[in-house]
Amino acid sequence: MPDRDTAPRRPPLPTGWRRLALRLPVLLYRAGLGPLFGKRLLLLHHTGRVSDRDHMTVLEVVSYDSAESTWTVASGFGPGADWYLNLRAQPKTLIRFGNRPRAVTAHFLPPEDGAEIMAGYACRRPRTARRLCAFMGLPVDGGEASFREAGRVIPFVRLEAADGYGQATRGHR
Structure with a gap:
C-alpha cells in the first residue's frame, strides 16, 4: 500500500500560458470576483516557510460542510507543494x-x-477525479477501490473555521 511520501511522481510544475491560466483565479479573487466560483474554489493565503512572505493559491474544494464550517482540499502536486508545506x-x-x-x-x-x-x-x-489521478500518475480503473487507493496517496487537508463562523479579522497575521 503506497503512502503519501511514496507517491508515484510529482507532476511537473506548469510554465508559460498554463501557469498564467492557473494564476488567473487568484487575480479574479483579488478583483472581488470570488463569487463567480461558487462553492467550487477557495483562495488560500499562506506564509512562506522560508521567505515569510504572503502567498495566495486558489484550490478546488473537494468537500464543504457549511454546518461545521470546514473545507477539504487536496494537493494535486503531492506533499511537496509549496502551499502544503507552508501550511504544515x-x-x-x-x-x-x-x-x-x-x-x-x-x-x-x-x-x-x-x-x-x-x-x-x-x-x-468522476471525470475530475479521474483527471486528478492521471495528473498525479495514479492508476485508476474507475472503480471505487482504485479511487480509495489513490485517496491514500493524495494529501488532503481539512480547513476548519476558527471561532465558530470563522470571521477573519485584520490583525490575524
Whole structure:
C-alpha cells in the first residue's frame, strides 16, 4: 500500500500560458470576483516557510460542510507543494470563500480519511477525479477501490473555521 511520501511522481510544475491560466483565479479573487466560483474554489493565503512572505493559491474544494464550517482540499502536486508545506509550518491562516474571508486552521488528514474523501469525490465528480489521478500518475480503473487507493496517496487537508463562523479579522497575521 503506497503512502503519501511514496507517491508515484510529482507532476511537473506548469510554465508559460498554463501557469498564467492557473494564476488567473487568484487575480479574479483579488478583483472581488470570488463569487463567480461558487462553492467550487477557495483562495488560500499562506506564509512562506522560508521567505515569510504572503502567498495566495486558489484550490478546488473537494468537500464543504457549511454546518461545521470546514473545507477539504487536496494537493494535486503531492506533499511537496509549496502551499502544503507552508501550511504544515504554519497551519493557522486565512481563506476567502466567495467574497467572505475566514480564519482557519489546517488539519492534515490520515490516508484512511483520504480514501473515504476520494471515494466520495469520485462519485460526485468522476471525470475530475479521474483527471486528478492521471495528473498525479495514479492508476485508476474507475472503480471505487482504485479511487480509495489513490485517496491514500493524495494529501488532503481539512480547513476548519476558527471561532465558530470563522470571521477573519485584520490583525490575524
